[in-house]
Amino acid sequence: MAWQAICAVDDILVGTGMAALVGGHQLAVFRLHDDRVFAIGNLDPFSDAPVLSRGIVGDLGGDLVVASPIYKQHFRLMDGSCVEDETVNVGAWPADIQDGRIRVRYGAG
Amino acid sequence: MTSKQTLLVAGNGMVGQHFLEAAAEAGLTDRYDITVIGEEPRHAYDRVRLSEYFSGTSAEGLSMASADWFTEQGIATRLGVRVDSIDRDGRKVTLSDGERLDYDRLVLATGSYPFVPPIEGIDRPECFVYRTIEDLDAIIAAGGAARCGAVLGGGLLGLEAANALKNLGLEAHVVQFAPTLMEVQLDRDGGRMLESKIGELGVKVRTESNTRAIVDGEEHRLRLQFADGGHLETDLLVVSTGIRPRDELCETSGLERGERGGFSVDDQCRTSDPAIFAIGECAAWNGRVFGLVAPGYQMARVAVSALADEAARFEGADMSTKLKLLGVDVASIGDSLGRTAGAQSYSFTDGPAGIYRRIVVNDRGDRLLGAVLVGDTTPYGDWLQYCINDMPLPDQPEALLLPGVEGDAGGLSPGALPDTAQVCSCHNVTKGGICEAVAGGATTLGDLKSCTKASTGCGGCTQLVTQVLNAELESLGVAVDRSICEHFPYTRQELFHLVRVEEHMSFDSLLQAHGKGLGCDICKPAVGSILASCWNGYVLGDDTTPLQDTNDAFLANMQKNGTYSVVPRIPGGEITPEKLIVLGQVAKKYDLYTKITGGQRIDLFGATVEQLPEIWRELIDAGFETGHAYGKSVRTVKSCVGSTWCRYGLLDSVGMALRLENRYKGLRSPHKLKFAVSGCTRECAEAQSKDVGVIATENGWNLYVCGNGGMRPRHADLIATDLDDDALIQAVDRFLMFYVRTADRLQRTSVWLENLEGGLDYLREVIFEDSLGIAAQLEDDMKRVVDTYECEWKRTVEDPERLKRFRSFVNSGDGDPSLRFVRERGQRRPANPDEQAVQSIPLVEVS
Ligand code: SRM
Ligand SMILES: Cc1cc2nc3c(=O)[nH]c(=O)nc-3n(C[C@H](O)[C@H](O)[C@H](O)COP(=O)(O)OP(=O)(O)OC[C@H]3O[C@@H](n4cnc5c(N)ncnc54)[C@H](O)[C@@H]3O)c2cc1C
Ligand code: SF4
Ligand code: FES
Numbered sequence A: 001m002a003w004q005a006i007c008a009v010d011d012i013l014v015g016t017g018m019a020a021l022v023g024g025h026q027l028a029v030f031r032l033h034d035d036r037v038f039a040i041g042n043l044d045p046f047s048d049a050p051v052l053s054r055g056i057v058g059d060l061g062g063d064l065v066v067a068s069p070i071y072k073q074h075f076r077l078m079d080g081s082c083v084e085d086e087t088v089n090v091g092a093w094p095a096d097i098q099d100g101r102i103r104v105r106y107g108a109g
Numbered sequence B: 001m002t003s004k005q006t007l008l009v010a011g012n013g014m015v016g017q018h019f020l021e022a023a024a025e026a027g028l029t030d031r032y033d034i035t036v037i038g039e040e041p042r043h044a045y046d047r048v049r050l051s052e053y054f055s056g057t058s059a060e061g062l063s064m065a066s067a068d069w070f071t072e073q074g075i076a077t078r079l080g081v082r083v084d085s086i087d088r089d090g091r092k093v094t095l096s097d098g099e100r101l102d103y104d105r106l107v108l109a110t111g112s113y114p115f116v117p118p119i120e121g122i123d124r125p126e127c128f129v130y131r132t133i134e135d136l137d138a139i140i141a142a143g144g145a146a147r148c149g150a151v152l153g154g155g156l157l158g159l160e161a162a163n164a165l166k167n168l169g170l171e172a173h174v175v176q177f178a179p180t181l182m183e184v185q186l187d188r189d190g191g192r193m194l195e196s197k198i199g200e201l202g203v204k205v206r207t208e209s210n211t212r213a214i215v216d217g218e219e220h221r222l223r224l225q226f227a228d229g230g231h232l233e234t235d236l237l238v239v240s241t242g243i244r245p246r247d248e249l250c251e252t253s254g255l256e257r258g259e260r261g262g263f264s265v266d267d268q269c270r271t272s273d274p275a276i277f278a279i280g281e282c283a284a285w286n287g288r289v290f291g292l293v294a295p296g297y298q299m300a301r302v303a304v305s306a307l308a309d310e311a312a313r314f315e316g317a318d319m320s321t322k323l324k325l326l327g328v329d330v331a332s333i334g335d336s337l338g339r340t341a342g343a344q345s346y347s348f349t350d351g352p353a354g355i356y357r358r359i360v361v362n363d364r365g366d367r368l369l370g371a372v373l374v375g376d377t378t379p380y381g382d383w384l385q386y387c388i389n390d391m392p393l394p395d396q397p398e399a400l401l402l403p404g405v406e407g408d409a410g411g412l413s414p415g416a417l418p419d420t421a422q423v424c425s426c427h428n429v430t431k432g433g434i435c436e437a438v439a440g441g442a443t444t445l446g447d448l449k450s451c452t453k454a455s456t457g458c459g460g461c462t463q464l465v466t467q468v469l470n471a472e473l474e475s476l477g478v479a480v481d482r483s484i485c486e487h488f489p490y491t492r493q494e495l496f497h498l499v500r501v502e503e504h505m506s507f508d509s510l511l512q513a514h515g516k517g518l519g520c521d522i523c524k525p526a527v528g529s530i531l532a533s534c535w536n537g538y539v540l541g542d543d544t545t546p547l548q549d550t551n552d553a554f555l556a557n558m559q560k561n562g563t564y565s566v567v568p569r570i571p572g573g574e575i576t577p578e579k580l581i582v583l584g585q586v587a588k589k590y591d592l593y594t595k596i597t598g599g600q601r602i603d604l605f606g607a608t609v610e611q612l613p614e615i616w617r618e619l620i621d622a623g624f625e626t627g628h629a630y631g632k633s634v635r636t637v638k639s640c641v642g643s644t645w646c647r648y649g650l651l652d653s654v655g656m657a658l659r660l661e662n663r664y665k666g667l668r669s670p671h672k673l674k675f676a677v678s679g680c681t682r683e684c685a686e687a688q689s690k691d692v693g694v695i696a697t698e699n700g701w702n703l704y705v706c707g708n709g710g711m712r713p714r715h716a717d718l719i720a721t722d723l724d725d726d727a728l729i730q731a732v733d734r735f736l737m738f739y740v741r742t743a744d745r746l747q748r749t750s751v752w753l754e755n756l757e758g759g760l761d762y763l764r765e766v767i768f769e770d771s772l773g774i775a776a777q778l779e780d781d782m783k784r785v786v787d788t789y790e791c792e793w794k795r796t797v798e799d800p801e802r803l804k805r806f807r808s809f810v811n812s813g814d815g816d817p818s819l820r821f822v823r824e825r826g827q828r829r830p831a832n833p834d835e836q837a838v839q840s841i842p843l844v845e846v847s
Helices: B014-025 B047-053 B067-073 B133-143 B156-167 B188-200 B249-253 B293-307 B380-388 B397-401 B431-439 B445-452 B462-475 B492-501 B507-514 B523-535 B577-590 B611-621 B653-664 B725-742 B749-755 B759-768 B775-787 B792-797
Strands: A002-008 A016-022 A025-031 A037-041 A056-060 A063-067 A074-076 A095-098 A101-106 B005-010 B032-038 B076-079 B083-087 B092-095 B100-102 B105-108 B112-114 B148-152 B171-175 B204-206 B211-216 B222-226 B231-234 B236-239 B243-245 B263-265 B276-278 B283-285 B321-325 B328-334 B344-350 B355-361 B368-374 B422-424 B564-566 B593-596 B602-607 B634-639 B673-678 B692-697 B700-705 B717-723 B821-824 B827-830
Touching (some): A002 A016, A016 A101, A025 A101, A037 A101, B005 B014, B014 B032, B047 B133, B047 B156, B067 B076, B083 B249, B133 B236, B148 B156, B156 B171, B156 B236, B156 B321, B171 B231, B188 B328, B188 B344, B188 B355, B188 B368, B222 B236, B263 B276, B276 B293, B328 B380, B355 B397, B380 B462, B422 B462, B431 B445, B431 B462, B445 B462, B492 B507, B492 B523, B507 B523, B564 B611, B577 B593, B577 B602, B577 B611, B602 B611, B611 B792, B634 B653, B653 B673, B653 B692, B653 B725, B700 B725, B717 B725, B717 B759, B725 B749, B725 B759, B725 B775
Parallel strands (some): B005 B032, B005 B105, B105 B276, B148 B236, B171 B204, B263 B283
Antiparallel strands (some): A002 A101, A016 A025, A025 A037, A037 A095, A056 A063, A063 A074, A095 A101, B083 B092, B112 B243, B211 B222, B222 B231, B321 B328, B328 B368, B355 B368, B593 B602
């Protein structure tokens, strides 16, 4: 588990996400209005398509979430859990901003 | 289960069908083996809406029950055969194919037949009646070669037939024996007003004309010779001179007949043989036959109760009617002709506006006995309630007559109605019934429709039902929470007003002023769409991009594997060979799956997000624009080839489709919008299934609105006739902007209209009479959208900042390595899960 620089902060538009390829895996990296950043798995388990980075970001009942663009389930940015189905989790990894770059601490396990 | 008795039903028309449904609901299917015998070749259909068959509703569209329904209910059917005779002693019927069936109980629901007067020549092949789908097929077949059609009979059905002829594109005439039209329902002044309004619409009416003979014509196929020496020529004739009950089974069975025909029935709808019932138009109760569907339905329910050993009585029925004939509103209530002893009447005529009203009151002037309305039927609901509930009138009953002042003159509030007041006569729903449904949780007209069926018949009661509903909700103190989501305590409509009035230019500004939290996937796209409708800004700006659904955010539709489709605009479906070739070349270069869509354009599937700008650059260079297939916006304007090529085309439908599509492309709205333009009434562009449908006539364009295909199909409503090009555009401008302003999020125009209080009439007033005084504003709003149109893809491919988002990965220039495709029928498609591992072709790399 090591921190890896992904991209410049400005590579991601405020309030949106982008996918990142990290160690052969796809992460969805989001940048919020207050420059907090989050990384969760990009694969939408309900459609098996790697698309969560392209969902709409917002909050539901106080939790930060992204809505899958395919069938609209919500995933919490904090821990990758699914709001509609608590048995589903896409994974979440620590992310932050350092020296104007977004970093993710990613590793299996 | 051998103890079941046998119940036969003769006739599968509207009333026979209603009987079967009520019987199934009451559990009679457990006590009886039911068989229905119908002479027509199909299951029951909605005869009341028969004329819609001319405007494109199919036989299936009119159908009241599917074959599956009968199977599910265990009801046997014999279609295309008639009950020919009844052997009452042996309790058997003989069918026209010779089969004999036993019965324990028999229900006659044989309806009526069109009466054809014995006039010389009336049996010629160019003469038709108007009762069944087969009759209409015959008229349509003859209509193709005809230029001109006449209807014999100026009653309700005759006028409806005249309208149908007009819609077939024929010059229409009505020949009436009586001095005025609709002499059964309307008094003379009312009839005259109707005649002059219909005349304005181009239907030629001839009253007091006694047709003596029908002979060969000189200019047209037929000539009607009148007793006064005059004549009229026509290519076809529809005879609509009244109906007669189909009671011919009296002859073999000896069942009693009413004085004016029909199987004589008692209050339980039993004929003179207690094992045999008669219901609907074939039944005579107290010597009277009822030629409307609502009394027939009541009889059907009474007969079901009697068969279930429950007490119920038929007590006569209200024959009030409200309808639109050739676009003119007409209504008659109760004793409209003032036949009651001591009755007095008041009337009011507004010549310029074409409005006529008459009320008939009792001798003391405190009860309404009947009424006539022509030109405007707004007071119908209130007046009907006064009449059928025997409610006291205001002190000066004549005050009811003045349009616009009913409110001041003590107009009816729903609170004044007794609980027993029947609000919907088609389905026998009372005010009490509605209140019960509301107590049970119904909060919208839609809810009420599904749980009480109120307002799902003739629709005449919709306004009243809505009023009762709202009053009841209010009195229960129910504040219906219509907030769009947890972030805004407002409806879409309210948000729209806030954005406009307070001139919010961004989501954040609106959220700060009126919302809480960060927003979500409900309110963000809704507000994004509102901002676009109001200010028509660029949808992929820095602050608008995060609001968009992924389809809008990438200006393309996401497919199930995360790739996108590309749909260039092909206005009106018209495309040059050069452009067609470019589409083929692009598709080939990027290996895109290619399909002709249901909207007359071409969809290219399977582009990855980084390919999109590249593909669009090539398309834009070839003159294409975005098709907004991804947006809640104008999709396609379908067109037929029209007068340019088609031998029947009346106007240039392609040209009009292009004009419409180019005008409204880019308009963001609560849901997608679809249009179509047909060059004549044959309707090859299927305009009547669209949000906006336009059909050419001899005199201009007919405008239809609020149609829908999709999951809940709805036929569009005719809102205006014979518009010229500019009047059409003006009307559509107003219509669309009014919808954009007032609809809920993701509410198509069809559902919007169904929830719009006042319905089509109200909409027509807003658009054509500017009843809200906002028409100029609506046009201005539309003008701003039209003037600021730009192709979003063009702007996007020219803006490197924007293109940064069109990458599969923020940290790599590569495409998505996980995508798997296979080939099928020569094209590439996403691999199924079980194909993923086995066959795969690498993603095509594009330089
Ligand atoms: C491509 C096409 C099917 C085809 O291969 O022919 C299509 C494809 C889709 N339709 Fe459709 N519809 C297509 C014509 C239609 C039609 C026919 C028509 O327009 O004449 C209808 C019925 C008419 C109508 O809308 O009233 C139609 C009724 C729907 C509906 C149901 C709407 C409703 O009111 O019930 C949806 C769902 C929705 O919009 O919420 C839908 C949604 C969709 C979506 C957007 C589903 C989705 O979210 O992925 C599909 C996306 C296709 C894509 O990626 O490009 N599509 N869809 C047609 C594109 C037409 C075009 O050129 O733009
Ligand atoms: C164009 C048109 C417009 C109308 N508009 C309105 C309106 O706006 N409002 C309104 O209230 N009413 C309207 N009506 C009248 C309405 O359609 C009738 O009141 C209603 O259909 C009566 O139902 P029914 O079942 O009694 O008869 P029908 O619907 O006529 O059904 C009788 C069925 O029995 C079959 N049949 C007859 N004899 C036999 C036999 N011996 N064996 C087997 N089958 C037999 C017939 O073929 C027919 O299918 C309209 C009618 C027409 C034609
Ligand atoms: S009908 Fe369904 S599956 Fe077919 S294109 Fe339309 S939305 Fe997609
Ligand atoms: S009165 Fe006909 S639908 Fe209610």
